[in-house]
Amino acid sequence: MAAPPPADERPLVMLAQALFPEFAAALAGRYRFALLADADAAAADEARALLVGGLPRVTAQHLGVLPALKLVACTSVGVDHVDLDACRSRGLSVTNAGAAFAADSADYAVGLLVAVLRRVSGKRVGIVGLGNIGSRVARRLAAFGCAVSYHSRSPKPSAPYPFVPALRDLAAGSDVLVLSCALTDETKHMVNRDVMEALGKGGVLVNVGRGGLVDEPELLRCLRQGVIGGAGLDVYENERAVLTPESIGGVLEVVIANLDAFFSGRPLVSPMEL
Amino acid sequence: MAAPPPADERPLVMLAQALFPEFAAALAGRYRFALLADADAAAADEARALLVGGLPRVTAQHLGVLPALKLVACTSVGVDHVDLDACRSRGLSVTNAGAAFAADSADYAVGLLVAVLRRVSGKRVGIVGLGNIGSRVARRLAAFGCAVSYHSRSPKPSAPYPFVPALRDLAAGSDVLVLSCALTDETKHMVNRDVMEALGKGGVLVNVGRGGLVDEPELLRCLRQGVIGGAGLDVYENERAVLTPESIGGVLEVVIANLDAFFSGRPLVSPMEL
Numbered sequence: 001m002a003a004p005p006p007a008d009e010r011p012l013v014m015l016a017q018a019l020f021p022e023f024a025a026a027l028a029g030r031y032r033f034a035l036l037a038d039a040d041a042a043a044a045d046e047a048r049a050l051l052v053g054g055l056p057r058v059t060a061q062h063l064g065v066l067p068a069l070k071l072v073a074c075t076s077v078g079v080d081h082v083d084l085d086a087c088r089s090r091g092l093s094v095t096n097a098g099a100a101f102a103a104d105s106a107d108y109a110v111g112l113l114v115a116v117l118r119r120v121s122g123k124r125v126g127i128v129g130l131g132n133i134g135s136r137v138a139r140r141l142a143a144f145g146c147a148v149s150y151h152s153r154s155p156k157p158s159a160p161y162p163f164v165p166a167l168r169d170l171a172a173g174s175d176v177l178v179l180s181c182a183l184t185d186e187t188k189h190m191v192n193r194d195v196m197e198a199l200g201k202g203g204v205l206v207n208v209g210r211g212g213l214v215d216e217p218e219l220l221r222c223l224r225q226g227v228i229g230g231a232g233l234d235v236y237e238n239e240r241a242v243l244t245p246e247s248i249g250g251v252l253e254v255v256i257a258n259l260d261a262f263f264s265g266r267p268l269v270s271p272m273e274l
Numbered sequence: 275m276a277a278p279p280p281a282d283e284r285p286l287v288m289l290a291q292a293l294f295p296e297f298a299a300a301l302a303g304r305y306r307f308a309l310l311a312d313a314d315a316a317a318a319d320e321a322r323a324l325l326v327g328g329l330p331r332v333t334a335q336h337l338g339v340l341p342a343l344k345l346v347a348c349t350s351v352g353v354d355h356v357d358l359d360a361c362r363s364r365g366l367s368v369t370n371a372g373a374a375f376a377a378d379s380a381d382y383a384v385g386l387l388v389a390v391l392r393r394v395s396g397k398r399v400g401i402v403g404l405g406n407i408g409s410r411v412a413r414r415l416a417a418f419g420c421a422v423s424y425h426s427r428s429p430k431p432s433a434p435y436p437f438v439p440a441l442r443d444l445a446a447g448s449d450v451l452v453l454s455c456a457l458t459d460e461t462k463h464m465v466n467r468d469v470m471e472a473l474g475k476g477g478v479l480v481n482v483g484r485g486g487l488v489d490e491p492e493l494l495r496c497l498r499q500g501v502i503g504g505a506g507l508d509v510y511e512n513e514r515a516v517l518t519p520e521s522i523g524g525v526l527e528v529v530i531a532n533l534d535a536f537f538s539g540r541p542l543v544s545p546m547e548l
Contacts, residue, residue: 103395107418111388114381119520121377136395143417144381246393 011263014047017056026252060086071262075251077101078210080183088274095258098270099132100250105208106136112206112232121145126174129181130156137178171198183210196222208234285537288321291330300526334360345536349525351375352484354457362548369532372544373406374524379482380410386480386506395419400448403455404430445472457484470496482508
């Protein structure tokens, strides 16, 4: 572009990568933008917010060129592509997509289950991660007459389902294991051969979290060897889940709400605990 | 077979067509069988029960050769392949598969919806027929956050969903129309062009009842012309729904329970109102 954007009252938001056209159109009236890879020194010095659309890696080095940065606003639910240690030590706030994808992911988890199992009713379902997605999967499957139990870092006092402290035990007591937790150093490849052997021959694995939760080469071996019965994957190790018009609208709402809150000094809508 | 079966205490059950091997194995210890097409006069005179496995047409003429007949036990949910007028005028009892297929059909209806719509949550769903299947579909979709309403011959006082007296109105107020009612003279081709126009461009039709509920040539025209948005069909005009091991077990249970009740003079488990 030859002409720079007109100087006006709109705050500058740095972009980790180019926005989807829908996002750019919806946000253009509220903010000015600069692309991190092309930004001049003045823009880099000015930017107080970084918008991370999609899943580009955001490293300490990227953050280091933005001295005024205070907010990293992500359009995804998982934020494992962002160097959270660096954010923590810089005192940055990080927001994610909140529950924007939760209904999509939960609907699709049930669709995958019907596709893989044909009959879902009455099955014992173990849910790993009872957050925005997992709790919605649980509610849906409870209405199918499934016996739901769950595993997570700690029990959720308000959840009406039994908590199972060990993932292997959850797998052993389930016909279906649904993964709907965040990808962290602790959860990476948490579904290994041991867990799949516990799930067993008739067991089905459904992953609507992040692909990295599963040791994929081991999963393929287990499927080939009949160690587990089947798998329904909404995500692969390097790919994100599917979108619907409703969830794109939902993400837009959450991202705008977080940016607006940040620039007007109000509490963030979907801050991550770092 | 050269040798006739040994005469014993087991009651004779006439078969409208050969049984699935699973059925034959499960029932062999309890009953003697004769195939209607091959039966000799003695068997035809003796048979008090006719077992209708699958969907062979059972006409007044078939019934006419069985003077002692009192029970027509069907392995299907719909009994439109049996001449019910003839059963009524002969005073025969007719039983169906009861709720044996209901969980399968309801699970599959939801699976079809996810496959066609991707996002089910929040949709307005109109259910046609709130019986064993329809009520289970309603419960599942309510847990998806769908707004459920229904149409049937008469309101169900215990149903927590709004009743809509006219099918066309239900279609006009729904994003999704789920057919889960019996096929009768009144319901045949109830989904015609008028109903599909009311459902509209973004609307989706899901049929887990009988194929004959829908005017299929008109459905194909409406899909081609974009009158409705999509369709998920578990059944076609001349075909039945899918089976799972669980539902086959369920049907066996219901059929045996009906035959046992009949031959021991107890009330039938799943009698049809004629």
